[in-house]
Amino acid sequence: MKKWIILLCIALISSVIVPNSHVEASGNFQDIGDSHRAVTEISYLVNKNIINGVTSTHFVPDREVTRGEAAAMIGRSLGLNGTKRDTGFKDVGAGNMASGYIVELVNKKVISGYSDGTFRPNAKLNRGEMAILINRAFNLGGTNSSNSAQILMDKGIAQGMTDGSFGTNVTIIRSDFAVFLARTLNADFRVQSGDTSIFKTTQYVNVGSTTLNMRSKPQITNSPSNVIAKLTHGQAVSVASYTGNWAYIKVNNLKGYVDKSYLQSKKPSAVLPILPPAAGNDITVIIDPGHGGSDPGADGFGFLEKNVVLNVGNHMKAYFDKTAIQVKMTRTGDTFPSLTERAQFAGKYGGDLFVSIHANAFNNSANGQESFYYSSRAATNPYTNQSKALSIYMLGRMQEAWPLVNRGVKKGNLAVLRQNTVPATLVEMGFIDSATDIKYIQSETHRKNMGRALFLATLDYYYHYEGRTDLAQYYSVAGSSPSKRLH
Ligand SMILES: [Zn+2]
Known part of the structure; x- marks a missing residue:
């Protein structure tokens, strides 16, 4: 085994043992x-x-x-x-x-x-x-x-x-x-099913240009799906009660549950134009900021990997938020989802692509960027070619954003990749304990630029590998254009 296998995210391994x-x-x-x-x-x-x-x-x-x-x-x-x-x-x-x-x-x-x-x-x-x-x-x-x-x-x-x-x-x-x-x-x-008189409060759906899933139970189930209707922006619903984040509602004699954060008491104004109308709203990108909580990841120069990767992940999401492409993050705060939870996240929440963000460390003596995909023949994750292409586009944009040493696109037998169910990549942005790399890692401006790079690389993958030319217009969100074809 090459050395990098060992140095890569030692905390990834230790986190398997630490009770959650x-x-x-x-x-x-x-x-x-x-x-x-x-x-x-x-x-x-x-x-x-x-x-x-x-x-x-x-x-x-x-x-x-x-x-x-x-x-x-x-x-x-x-x-x-x-x-x-x-x-x-x-x-x-x-x-x-x-x-x-x-x-x-x-x-x-x-x-x-x-x-x-x-x-x-x-x-x-x-x-x-x-x-x-x-x-x-x-x-x-x-x-x-x-x-x-x-x-x-x-x-x-x-x-x-x-x-x-x-x-x-x-x-x-x-x-x-x-x-x-x-x-x-x-x-x-409290829920009183069967009694229509309990649906007393009128609320309106506010989902912009997308639709709101109405489900038979207050939980997200995708296979089999428990979606019983798709509600549109401005639609009126009658609410009976709230259970956690869910509202129990009735629409046209159909009863079920919706995420209450998409309801409001005032009828929303007409759909704000999202440019362009809903291209890519069938895509959900999963952003996985590595480590978190009790697992800080690598550290160097007073910086912790768990914090910088969350910051970059948030920047990446902010670019997607200007498009109709959806994003879900495996963590949004200082928490530690298990590796299995991260790997199963896409399957659970309807994700289509998985990007795990990390930074490296190696005794202040290594530097540079690399990206990983799972390549085993007996792959649990069948999307080997897709994952490789994704990793190629990732490293390409990372190099563009931060001119660090190019350590290459590599095969990695990592749980979050191996156990995933969608095309998946893990990127190492740089070495947090490298005097060279830290100049970029420590800078908010540079981290935003890395979030932009990971956003653009995702577009590149869809544009070149999946033929999604309809997404080309989103490059303007980041003042850019499609990369060269690299895969
Ligand atoms: Zn890591």
Whole structure:
């Protein structure tokens, strides 16, 4: 192996080992995928330390909730003192994980024991008992299982069973309990499907010359797609509620979810002319600023790779924002998406092209620029030729922007390239610990010029390799024109 393989982004390798605390904190359980119906509510409660997994890796959503667990979760929701202590119940010792919350909730008359002096902490909770518990704990007004259930339904906290009943005697499972608790704590989670009268607020779509995807669930699913309609600029919709970043809306008797950031209360003015009209709006470029968060990447002269690559990525995006070509970034702040998350990002968010931005370091003794593509025959990523061409155009423009040593277009067995699902390149703009290269890396003006170069290289790839002459007009955004054909 050549030396550069080793020196390239040592942090890329170490980041595989370092546990990703961000993912843990948001409740990324192996049995709660992104499409699980309760993933938003569970993450919300995990982040508030109200609910835990059964283990650090598994939430076990279908397990029934016990009275002890319910007491602990409600106690934490109310911010009660959970310090373990004697309870007075003969079947709840001071060592029981819920003992403190049980004492507090009994004192508040939210929950009570049985006449035989037991609390029965391991008894399964049913939906009727849950309704009463939530009503008493949050002072919603219910006094028995019947009126408590009705109040929860009226407030959009709980829904009935498919047979129309509330299911008072049905035991409740952890995922449902999480949903009800999240909706109790945060009205944004409340949803009342089936009742058209809840769509009370008129809002207007503001998407310029593109369209807004309306989805069957509050999540992005592309294969199979859950897009049920495409809404246009200025269209009026009726909003029922908001769940996280999603608005639950109705349009022409069709109900579904849209990204709420594209809605506004005033009817927007006619579509602003984007020049030229929507050429390339079928393309989504994924920009991947390397490293981030606990992984700084390379460093030199007081500069950290994670910061300069994010800065360049933002400059690159700013050029695309003047076109109809869409851009999504794997990170927009100082966070660390895992390498797998980066590699899967394009597939997940409908990306068509992947550009990972990096800077090198090697004991102050190397300098120059290079770009990488994954070239194995047994490629997981089949776009070998495309990725190579993309890498060629990248290095061409990088050389134009910063006149550093040309280390060449190289093959690289890198996870973000190998595991990707679209044409992918990784660029090393220069050596952050090189006295020569740092003159460019440290300068905001030069970094903007590098963002421009990566923008132009993307256009070059589409123009020459994919034959997208319709994108030629976008070179004017950066005062440039197509490169020579290089691939
Ligand atoms: Zn790097």
